[in-house]
Amino acid sequence: MSIAQDARQAANAECLRRMCAADPVLTDVRHAIEAMPGMAPDLVLTSGPTLPWREYVGGQRDAIIGGALFEGLARDRSEAEARLEAGTIRIGGCHPCGAVGSLAGIYTASMPVFVVRDATTGVVGHCNFYEGTHRRRLNYGVYDSGVHERLDYVHKVVAPVVGEAVRRAGGIGLKRIMSRALHMGDELHSRNTAASLLFARELFPHLIELAAQDRASVLAAVTALTEDNYFFLRLSMAAAKATADAAHGIEGSSIVTAMAFNCRSFAIRVGGLGDRWFTGPHASVQAKLFDGHTEDEITWMGGESIITETIGLGGFAQAAAFPLQAYQGGAPEAMVERNLEMYRITQGENDSYKIPFLRYRGTPTGIDVFKVLDTGIAPVMDIGVAGRDGGQIGAGIVRAPMACFAAAADAWRARYGA
């Protein structure tokens, strides 16, 4: 091995070590403007590498406009568009503000966010709240009075109760919840059923105390925590963001520390290559669509929840979550095979996150750009599928495009030598 390769191995080993040592703890729920670095009142954050306003199309464009309207930055759609064009409403990426976006990934200043701190390094990740089961959601490119009402309910009823319970608890450790959930059929991206229950259980004693003051709100929060099996996804995402950021910025590392997409392209960020995004085209998705929908409706409107795959969960832990078949299609044997493939493109295994079916093997963790290129195996991701006309129309599996790994490898060589 060359000197560069030796150094890369050491850097990648350190990156894996940090990913595995990360100990994400939910410490608070605060408004984005208070919690997130760089957040501003005139800013609308959205998923993926930031584009000039005119390049946003379809659902992601609609979601940005929806975010501006939700935050009261414009009175109507045309004013919002004019202000976005003029730059008096600014667009930013979630990642630079320490957050990750679900699908279109809209953040505005007043939204409550989970604050998740890696107790090992102090690095913090954020994520806003799940909008609920309704298929029409801001993050799926829809904004109307129903969407507004549901967001308002989550922000004004659910989030304050959850936040108060979390503070009373002195924070909630997420690592143990995530570890247990992997033994209960979750992979913590497209399935968060057990984790949501385990999280609710941690809050129960504190919710009981809070109920003495305001029973109705507590009951509403309990419902939100558990009626829907995706409440925990945003916590898994924030935990993964804190974990990935804790492992980012190691000189010489060729490990992927973020994957994200916008309406135009897929992108990765690499540990030893700064905050630059390396892009490639969208890949095709193997989807299971809800009744009444067809493949030609599938559209891309952004997504950063694949931060979970970046740290070895989601598609990298599919063999922990056979029930996913019912949601995103596929067969158990294929899930196992795909999961095993991921060991060939990763730096190592996370002993805190184990897969029972694989004899409690740790999840494959730390995607190495060079291993992806050498094997030709692209990272697999479990994703929700958006429809052309807005809203969720299904779920499925997607592969990252090779082009972004090739671009990252070129950049690595250019910086560190062959």
Add this chain to the structure above:
Amino acid sequence: MSIAQDARQAANAECLRRMCAADPVLTDVRHAIEAMPGMAPDLVLTSGPTLPWREYVGGQRDAIIGGALFEGLARDRSEAEARLEAGTIRIGGCHPCGAVGSLAGIYTASMPVFVVRDATTGVVGHCNFYEGTHRRRLNYGVYDSGVHERLDYVHKVVAPVVGEAVRRAGGIGLKRIMSRALHMGDELHSRNTAASLLFARELFPHLIELAAQDRASVLAAVTALTEDNYFFLRLSMAAAKATADAAHGIEGSSIVTAMAFNCRSFAIRVGGLGDRWFTGPHASVQAKLFDGHTEDEITWMGGESIITETIGLGGFAQAAAFPLQAYQGGAPEAMVERNLEMYRITQGENDSYKIPFLRYRGTPTGIDVFKVLDTGIAPVMDIGVAGRDGGQIGAGIVRAPMACFAAAADAWRARYGA
């Protein structure tokens, strides 16, 4: 096929239909003396076919004495033994009183029991409460002041709160909880982690109401419901008992409607052959023992929790519960293979209880005595393992002995013709 065989097929089909149609609902928590038919103040119930007092040995004998002391039927061990010998303390079986016993399966009059009613037929099953995580338990043949204290706590603090919450809820449907738990890593015998959480979640809104009166007891109940991952086992057992009894007593049926053992033998009951037990020897267990214990310590002190296997759960749903490896040993491939074998000895599949790894195939349900004999495949069961000196020393897998199936087949032929 002969006429007898045609009739048997029809009877067995009806038996399976009733097992699948059963809809167990937890309706109440009451004292055994109030709820269970045939229960009496001088009665100590225990697992398996009832033996004369002098034939009870080891842990099961100790557990019966412990039950008598716990209930205050004797002042000390020697008085208890004298009264059991004299018959002024009587011994009975759990099954004839509409209940199932965990391990030694001790029931006394004052113990609170879950009342589970099959909403389809009205048949009721009962089970008492889990004693908690401590390895020294009455049902593992141990009785001392610590055991007494823990039982007292469960009976006087936990059970009243749970009972009140259940009544406020107007009953808790167990079928949906059990169905979901199978998608979350439980097989509802040796693993009840998800079911316990799902059950706690159902009670939670009612517990919040109750907390307005007595917060401390409610907090204690929440802890009991969820700190331990076996709380739901007793509900699974009561549900299985109601289900099996709903399918019992069909003229001509060769389907097993109960399996049980005592310290002397293993036994089965058959749907078309009344309440008679057909016995065979204990089989050897493939166990994973807790640290510091050895195989020569393994002892039999009774057990009726295998009512879960009788209705297609537990060992018959192992491929739903790969995390069980950590508790009872074994490998995922062997779990799948054993689970698949069970389809060869059962009447059909239960579409309400499905196994994700087997592509959501229904659990193998309704053990046919003749299929067991024809294939030579013995039913597999997930069990807790008791130690010679009392207490739990591990967990494992056991097979039912062929002799009881041969005896049952002989009895079936004697009654219905070849």
